[in-house]
Amino acid sequence: MTAWSMLRLGEYFSAITRAGDEPSAARIAVQRATEATDAELAAVICGDTLAASVGLGRSPDPALFAAVRPGTETSSFPGLGDTFVTVHALDGAYDERLVVARAGEPFTPEERQMLQGMAKVLGLALRGLRTIVAERQLRLEREREAEARLVLLEALERRERLLETLLRVQRAASQGTPLGELLDSITLEARMLLDDGVAALVLDDGGDPAKLTVASASGGTTSGRDAVLHAARRAMDAGEPVSDGMLAAAPVYIGDRLAGGFVIAGHGGDVRESERRDVLAAFSEQASLALTGAHTQAAMHEAHHDPLTRLPNRALFLRRVEQVLAANGGAALLYLDLDLFKQVNDTLGHTVGDELLRGVADRIRASVRDTDMAARFGGDEFAVLLEPIGGRAEAWEIAQRVIGAIGEPFEIAGRSVVTRASVGIAYSEPGRTAAGLLEEADLAMYRAKRTMPGTCRAFDPRMRADLLRTAC
Amino acid sequence: MERWFGVGRSLLADPAEAGTQACREALGGRRAGLVIVFAALSHSTPAMAAAVHAAAGGDVLMIGCSTSGEFTVDGRGSGVVVNAIGGDGFQASVRAVPYNSMDLYAAGETVASALEDVDSPHRVLLMLGDGRSDDQQEVVRGAYSVAGAQVPLVGGCAGDDVTQTGTYAFFSSGTEVRVLKNAVLGAALGSETPFGVGTAHGWHRTGEPMVVTRSEAGKIFELDGEPALDVYLRRTGAAPELATDPAAFLLHATVRPLGLARRTGEDIRIIFGCDTDQRSISGLAETPEGAMVWFMEQDTEAVVDAAADAARAAADALDGVAPLGVLVFDCCVRPIALGQDNTDLAAERLRDALKPIPFGGFYSSGEIALNKGAKGMHHLTVAALAVS
Numbered sequence: 001m002t003a004w005s006m007l008r009l010g011e012y013f014s015a016i017t018r019a020g021d022e023p024s025a026a027r028i029a030v031q032r033a034t035e036a037t038d039a040e041l042a043a044v045i046c047g048d049t050l051a052a053s054v055g056l057g058r059s060p061d062p063a064l065f066a067a068v069r070p071g072t073e074t075s076s077f078p079g080l081g082d083t084f085v086t087v088h089a090l091d092g093a094y095d096e097r098l099v100v101a102r103a104g105e106p107f108t109p110e111e112r113q114m115l116q117g118m119a120k121v122l123g124l125a126l127r128g129l130r131t132i133v134a135e136r137q138l139r140l141e142r143e144r145e146a147e148a149r150l151v152l153l154e155a156l157e158r159r160e161r162l163l164e165t166l167l168r169v170q171r172a173a174s175q176g177t178p179l180g181e182l183l184d185s186i187t188l189e190a191r192m193l194l195d196d197g198v199a200a201l202v203l204d205d206g207g208d209p210a211k212l213t214v215a216s217a218s219g220g221t222t223s224g225r226d227a228v229l230h231a232a233r234r235a236m237d238a239g240e241p242v243s244d245g246m247l248a249a250a251p252v253y254i255g256d257r258l259a260g261g262f263v264i265a266g267h268g269g270d271v272r273e274s275e276r277r278d279v280l281a282a283f284s285e286q287a288s289l290a291l292t293g294a295h296t297q298a299a300m301h302e303a304h305h306d307p308l309t310r311l312p313n314r315a316l317f318l319r320r321v322e323q324v325l326a327a328n329g330g331a332a333l334l335y336l337d338l339d340l341f342k343q344v345n346d347t348l349g350h351t352v353g354d355e356l357l358r359g360v361a362d363r364i365r366a367s368v369r370d371t372d373m374a375a376r377f378g379g380d381e382f383a384v385l386l387e388p389i390g391g392r393a394e395a396w397e398i399a400q401r402v403i404g405a406i407g408e409p410f411e412i413a414g415r416s417v418v419t420r421a422s423v424g425i426a427y428s429e430p431g432r433t434a435a436g437l438l439e440e441a442d443l444a445m446y447r448a449k450r451t452m453p454g455t456c457r458a459f460d461p462r463m464r465a466d467l468l469r470t471a472c
Numbered sequence: 473m474e475r476w477f478g479v480g481r482s483l484l485a486d487p488a489e490a491g492t493q494a495c496r497e498a499l500g501g502r503r504a505g506l507v508i509v510f511a512a513l514s515h516s517t518p519a520m521a522a523a524v525h526a527a528a529g530g531d532v533l534m535i536g537c538s539t540s541g542e543f544t545v546d547g548r549g550s551g552v553v554v555n556a557i558g559g560d561g562f563q564a565s566v567r568a569v570p571y572n573s574m575d576l577y578a579a580g581e582t583v584a585s586a587l588e589d590v591d592s593p594h595r596v597l598l599m600l601g602d603g604r605s606d607d608q609q610e611v612v613r614g615a616y617s618v619a620g621a622q623v624p625l626v627g628g629c630a631g632d633d634v635t636q637t638g639t640y641a642f643f644s645s646g647t648e649v650r651v652l653k654n655a656v657l658g659a660a661l662g663s664e665t666p667f668g669v670g671t672a673h674g675w676h677r678t679g680e681p682m683v684v685t686r687s688e689a690g691k692i693f694e695l696d697g698e699p700a701l702d703v704y705l706r707r708t709g710a711a712p713e714l715a716t717d718p719a720a721f722l723l724h725a726t727v728r729p730l731g732l733a734r735r736t737g738e739d740i741r742i743i744f745g746c747d748t749d750q751r752s753i754s755g756l757a758e759t760p761e762g763a764m765v766w767f768m769e770q771d772t773e774a775v776v777d778a779a780a781d782a783a784r785a786a787a788d789a790l791d792g793v794a795p796l797g798v799l800v801f802d803c804c805v806r807p808i809a810l811g812q813d814n815t816d817l818a819a820e821r822l823r824d825a826l827k828p829i830p831f832g833g834f835y836s837s838g839e840i841a842l843n844k845g846a847k848g849m850h851h852l853t854v855a856a857l858a859v860s
Contacts, residue, residue, distance in 0.1 A: 011760040011761070011762050011763050013762060014760050014761045014762055015760065031613055034845065034847075035845070035847045037845075038844065038845035038847070039845060040621035040844070040845060041621060054616060054617050054620075055616070055620050055621040056620045056621070057617075057618060057619070057620040058581075058617065058618050060620075077621075079620070079621065079622035080621055080622065102845075103621075103844075104844075167762070170762060171683070171685070171762055174683055174762055174764055175683050175696075
């Protein structure tokens with residue numbers, strides 16, 4: 001699952017980079033901020049003026065929005081009554097800010113972080129547009145020297161590159177690029193924008209703020225690892241960007257939690273101080289968003305997977321089976337039970353038992369197709385959904401492959417450990433439920449285990465009758 | 473005289489005669505404050521508009537549009553439906569913006585400015601958009617910028633019987649009657665008692681998501697880095713030849729829409745065309761780059777119930793006041809997706825849900841409803857306005 005806020009931010013980037021002037025950039029920002037969060041009101045405030053607003057009609061009293069200060073959580077607006085509010089600086093200070101208000105529901109940390117990202121991008125866009133206006137004026141006045149003009153144009157180009165780079169990183173994030181690669185691309189892109197120097201992401205070690213490590217870095221380490229860690233620590237302690245000679249750092253968050261710092265270093269060259277600050281602010285936001293998104297995904301994965309084997313758990317598996325049955329697709333279900341597993345656990349210990357289960361999971365994965373889904377139900381029971389399936393022979397063949405793979409000895413802690421799997425197969429038919437199909441595969445597995453362990457049996461309705469007879 | 477809401481329908485072949493008959497039935501001898509006309513493409517003539525206006529006594533506010541079919545408690549059909557509202561404490565003011573005279577955002581601002589003439593305790597902006605404009609959400613954004621969070625927006629976009637030939641709007645701010653092509657109209661309504669807005673659709677997303685890697689406004693060039701048309705045909709199981717037959721592609725694509733990830737559910741995007749040279753696909757509303765999209769699938773029972781659900785939600789939003797009548801804006805693709813029998817069933821359920829409250833509605837090319845938050849343009853949806 002990908003966080004919806006990440007996707008909205010991607011769309012927002014595209015829209016804001018197309019804005020031709022300051023009022024339209026501010027207007028797009030308030031529209032998109034309200035639409036993305038189902039909020040009623042939003043405003044962009046620059047100093048004492050209202051650059052854009054939505055939700056209170058054509059020309060609302062600017063004081064209504066200006067009165068909402070950073071840190072305020074609720075505010076009252078005419079006609080709407082009490083609303084939840086959130087305030088985000090477009091730049092370092094709150095002189096220019098985005099205010100969003102929603103009735104009925106407070107903003108979540110994820111939403112606040114997304115709005116923070118939107119505010120930062122608007123800040124960059126506004127400054128870029130202002131630079132263009134400034135450049136035009138200067139050109140008209142013919143007062144500028146050729147060299148100065150060149151510097152300004154280069155600055156403009158760099159700002160454009162910054163926006164393009166951010167858009168590229170956003171796309172990578174929304175396309176599900178693995179976190180490691182994404183963080184590396186963030187540090188790499190940041191360094192390239194700075195022309196020189198180092199960009200590094202420092203994170204605490206699994207929630208322990210005392211231990212900091214460099215999670216991703218790009219560029220030579222002329223400043224030294226300790227200096228980078230020290231700068232990150234200072235930004236974390238300050239809770240805001242800090243600058244110290246060659247080094248500058250900004251805090252990085254996972255959701256609401258302070259998780260580390262983004263550090264840039266270098267002599268600067270032609271890059272102005274203000275641009276370095278922009279790059280630092282934008283990329284520390286990007287790193288926070290990427291980490292928050294991945295964290296949400298990891299939590300989702302955690303809830304649906306067996307921690308030992310990393311296979312899907314019973315709940316996720318059954319949901320998938322239900323989906324496939326609902327679509328009336330041809331499918332087969334394998335139910336696996338390991339023989340001799342208890343003996344392994346009892347004689348060689350749980351560590352070896354766990355290792356064996358992991359090994360079995362790996363071999364099941366390797367024996368089935370990419371479209372199939374293997375799951376662990378707990379203990380020594382596994383299941384595989386084969387989908388799509390051309391015919392019974394195909395399911396049978398895959399089951400044999402799984403049995404063969406599990407039957408090969410496992411090398412665990414210097415020993416050769418042997419197990420085998422008994423497998424039951426059930427085939428999907430119209431009107432079957434996931435639970436019914438599972439029960440049939442279980443019955444077939446039980447029959448295989450009883451008659452000839454380490455083999456495979458397909459479900460036959462008579463098995464149900466036999467079971468009843470045995471029970472009676 | 474107490475506030476009232478009347479509906480009339482006529483299927484007479486002559487547009488002007490149908491207009492007169494429908495209007496007389498809606499009015500029942502009363503004097504209306506506003507008449508709202510829905511007419512089939514075949515009946516969308518200046519003579520019809522003039523006949524309705526005259527039958528309402530002349531010098532009356534009127535808005536209306538062409539449709540892809542209309543319906544009332546008497547059933548579905550292609551003719552003229554007139555809805556009329558009047559009585560004590562009812563206020564209305566109307567605006568029209570002709571096609572191409574200004575941008576869509578500004579058109580939304582202009583129609584919403586009608587609200588400035590209405591000072592009742594309860595207000596709503598009824599909007600009739602042009603179903604063929606590129607980015608209908610811009611009209612709603614413009615209207616919201618003026619109306620603000622206190623006034624709900626509701627309405628539908630005019631239809632052209634799914635012929636893609638152009639829509640008509642009927643307008644009068646008093647004595648003169650105008651018929652405008654591809655226009656945007658608005659009517660600010662005011663009352664002593666509440667208005668209620670409801671929506672429902674019944675679609676949900678299915679399968680794996682795709683990322684829009686290249687798009688411009690309503691046109692999608694690439695999905696997951698591949699030509700969008702190729703991905704679309706493959707994922708919907710269509711033969712490649714389908715792309716060369718626009719009519720067949722339209723039928724196939726309208727019931728296989730895409731949905732954009734949103735905070736609460738999805739924004740539906742109907743695909744209606746393709747370009748075999750560019751390998752692109754086209755929808756009516758903007759599908760931005762960087763967005764993640766899914767195929768949307770219908771839950772038939774919920775789609776059938778959507779009209780009844782939306783109307784009931786609108787009536788329930790009246791804070792306990794009894795509704796006088798309901799206007800229903802029902803997406804024109806829904807009958808295609810549902811088929812004849814289920815469309816009849818949907819109409820039956822709408823009738824049963826509202827009985828004995830009168831209602832008038834039409835099959836629209838985009839539905840407008842904004843009651844909470846700031847997003848108000850919908851597709852494959854039913855939007856309803858209850859008047860009390």
